[in-house]
Amino acid sequence: xxxxxxxxxNIDKQLVDHDVTDEALMITYAKGDASAFEQxxxxxxxxIFHFFIKQGLSTAIAEELCxxxxxxxxxxxxxxxxxxxxxxxxxxxARNTLIDHKNKKSSQKEEAHADLTKTAIxxxxxxxxxxxxxxxxxxxxxxxxLPDAQREVFLLxxxxxFSIDQIAKITTQHxxxxxxxxxxxxxxxxxxxxxxxx
Amino acid sequence: xxSEPTKPAKPTGHDHxxxxxxxxxxxxxxxxxxxxxDKDQQxxxxxxxxxxKAAYQAVATxxxxxxxxxITWFHFLATAASLTxxxxxxxxxxxxxxxxxxxxxxxVSSSQKNKQSSDDEMIVEAVEEFSVTKxxxxxxxTNDSYAATQYDQQMAITQxxxxxxxxxxxxxxxxxxxxxxxxxxxxxAPTALTSIVTVxxxxxxxxxxxxxxxxxxxxxxxxxxxxxxxRSSPVNAATVQKLTLAQYRIYREQDAxxxxxxxxxxxxxxxxxxxxxxxxxxxxxxxxxxxxxxxDFRLNTLPVKxxxxxxxxxxxxSEIILKNE
Numbered sequence: 126x127x128x129x130x131x132x133x134x135n136i137d138k139q140l141v142d143h144d145v146t147d148e149a150l151m152i153t154y155a156k157g158d159a160s161a162f163e164q165x166x167x168x169x170x171x172x173i174f175h176f177f178i179k180q181g182l183s184t185a186i187a188e189e190l191c192x193x194x195x196x197x198x199x200x201x202x203x204x205x206x207x208x209x210x211x212x213x214x215x216x217x218x219a220r221n222t223l224i225d226h227k228n229k230k231s232s233q234k235e236e237a238h239a240d241l242t243k244t245a246i247x248x249x250x251x252x253x254x255x256x257x258x259x260x261x262x263x264x265x266x267x268x269x270x271l272p273d274a275q276r277e278v279f280l281l282x283x284x285x286x287f288s289i290d291q292i293a294k295i296t297t298q299h300x301x302x303x304x305x306x307x308x309x310x311x312x313x314x315x316x317x318x319x320x321x322x323x
Numbered sequence: 324x325x326s327e328p329t330k331p332a333k334p335t336g337h338d339h340x341x342x343x344x345x346x347x348x349x350x351x352x353x354x355x356x357x358x359x360x361d362k363d364q365q366x367x368x369x370x371x372x373x374x375x376k377a378a379y380q381a382v383a384t385x386x387x388x389x390x391x392x393x394i395t396w397f398h399f400l401a402t403a404a405s406l407t408x409x410x411x412x413x414x415x416x417x418x419x420x421x422x423x424x425x426x427x428x429x430x431v432s433s434s435q436k437n438k439q440s441s442d443d444e445m446i447v448e449a450v451e452e453f454s455v456t457k458x459x460x461x462x463x464x465t466n467d468s469y470a471a472t473q474y475d476q477q478m479a480i481t482q483x484x485x486x487x488x489x490x491x492x493x494x495x496x497x498x499x500x501x502x503x504x505x506x507x508x509x510x511x512a513p514t515a516l517t518s519i520v521t522v523x524x525x526x527x528x529x530x531x532x533x534x535x536x537x538x539x540x541x542x543x544x545x546x547x548x549x550x551x552x553x554r555s556s557p558v559n560a561a562t563v564q565k566l567t568l569a570q571y572r573i574y575r576e577q578d579a580x581x582x583x584x585x586x587x588x589x590x591x592x593x594x595x596x597x598x599x600x601x602x603x604x605x606x607x608x609x610x611x612x613x614x615x616x617x618x619d620f621r622l623n624t625l626p627v628k629x630x631x632x633x634x635x636x637x638x639x640x641s642e643i644i645l646k647n648e
Contacts, residue, residue, distance in 0.1 A: 162378040174366045195374045199381045311347035
C-alpha cells in the first residue's frame with residue numbers, strides 16, 4: 126500500500142469518524158469498544174477542562190476534576206441512554222463533580238481564587254499584547270466574583286455554548302430561573318468590565 | 324377621508340429587559356472577540372493517558388456473556404442439588420417417625436413368645452376393632468337375629484385360631500396362614516375370618532396404632548412376669564427338701580419380727596397327692612423351695628389381683644397353716 130493510499134484511507138477514516146455522533150460513540154463504548162471512547166475524549170476534553178478552569182480553579186485541581194468526571198462517565202457507561210444528548214450528559218457529570226469538590230473544599234475557596242488568577246489564565250506574553258492580557262485577567266476576576274449560580278449559567282452558555290433549555294436540564298433548574306441568572310450575570314460583568322470597551 | 328396617524332406602541336417593561344439583555348450579550352461577545360484564542364489550554368498528556376487507560380481497563384475487565392451463562396448453569400445445578408438433599412432428608416425423617424408394620428410386629432412377637440394371655444388381649448382388641456359386620460347385622464331387622472347368632476358362633480371359633488396364629492408373629496405375615504387354619508378349623512368360620520383379614524389389609528394404619536398400644540401393655544405385663552419368674556426358680560421334686568416343723572417355726576419367728584412391708588411371702592408352685600411344693604421369698608431377694616407334707620400342713624391360697632385379672636393358682640401367695648397347732 127502506497128503512502129498516497131494510506132493518506133487517503135486516513136482522510137476517509139476522519140470523515141467517517143466526524144460523521145459519527147457523540148451518542149453513537151458512547152453506545153459503542155458501552156458495548157465494549159474502547160476506541161470509541163478515545164474519539165469522545167478527544168472531542169470534549171478541552172471544553173470540560175475549560176469549564177473547570179473558568180470556575181476559578183487551579184490547573185492541578187481542574188485536571189483532578191477532569192479525571193474524576195471522565196472516570197464517572199466510564200463507570201456509568203451502561204446507564205447511558207441515547208435519548209439524552211451526550212454533551213448535556215457529560216456536563217451534568219462535570220457539574221456534579223464540581224459541586225462535590227466545592228462541598229469538600231469550601232474553606233479553601235479564596236486561596237484557590239488567588240491561585241487561579243495567577244495560573245489559570247497564564248497567557249503567553251510573547252503572543253498577546255499587554256492590553257489583551259489585562260482584559261483576560263479582568264474577565265477572569267469578574268467571572269470569579271459572580272455568585273455561584275450566575276457564574277455556572279454564564280460559563281455554560283458563553284464558554285460551552287449550551288442553550289437556556291440545555292442549561293436548565295444540566296442544572297436541574299427551572300428555565301426562567303436560568304434566564305434570570307444569565308441576565309444578572311451579564312449585567313454584573315458589563316458593569317465590571319465597562320472600562321475595557323473598545 | 325381623514326385617517327388618524329397610528330401612535331407608536333409604548334415600550335413595556337418586558338421589551339426594555341429584552342433590549343437590555345441583547346445589548347449586554349453584544350458587549351460580552353465583543354469582549355470575547357478581543358481575547359486571544361486559548362487553544363494551548365488543555366489537559367496534560369499525562370492526564371490523557373490516565374483517562375484512556377482507565378477506559379480500556381474498564382472494558383477489559385467486563386464479564387463476558389459466556390461467564391454469565393456459566394454462572395446461570397451453576398445456579399440451577401446448586402438449586403437442584405439443594406432440593407434433592409432436602410427431600411431426601413425429609414423422607415428419611417419420616418421413615419424414622421413411622422416404622423414399618425413388620426418392625427412393630429416383630430417387637431410384639433419377640434416379647435410375646437411365652438405370654439399367651441397378652442396375645443389373647445391383643446387379638447381380642449384387634450377383633451373388636453375390625454369386626455364391623457356385627458353392628459350392621461344387629462341394626463338390620465329382627466329377622467336377622469339368626470345371622471347375628473351365626474356371627475357370634477363364628478367369632479367364638481375364629482378367635483382361638485387367631486390367638487395361635489396371628490399374635491406371636493407379624494400379623495401381616497400371618498394373614499394367609501390364619502385364613503388357611505380357620506378354614507380347616509371350622510366350616511362356619513371362613514366368611515367372618517375372611518372379612519377380618521380383609522379389614523386388616525385395608526387399614527394398616529389402625530392396626531399399627533393398636534399394635535403400639537398392645538405392645539406397651541404387653542411390655543408392662545412382661546416386665547412384671549419376668550420379675551416373677553426370676554424370683555421363682557423351677558422346682559425339681561427330687562431335689563426339693565422337706566420343710567420340717569423346726570424350720571417352719573424358725574421362719575414364723577423371723578416373719579413375726581419383720582415389718583409389715585418386709586413380711587415373708589409363700590407361693591404355691593405345685594400340688595401333689597401327698598404334698599405341696601412351695602417357694603419362700605426371703606427378705607434378701609433370695610428364694611427357698613420346700614415340700615410340705617399334707618399330713619402336717621394345710622394351705623390357704625390368697626388371691627392376688629394383677630392386671631385386673633386373677634392370676635393362675637400357682638402364682639398366688641399362700642398362707643401356710645400347721646394342722647397340729
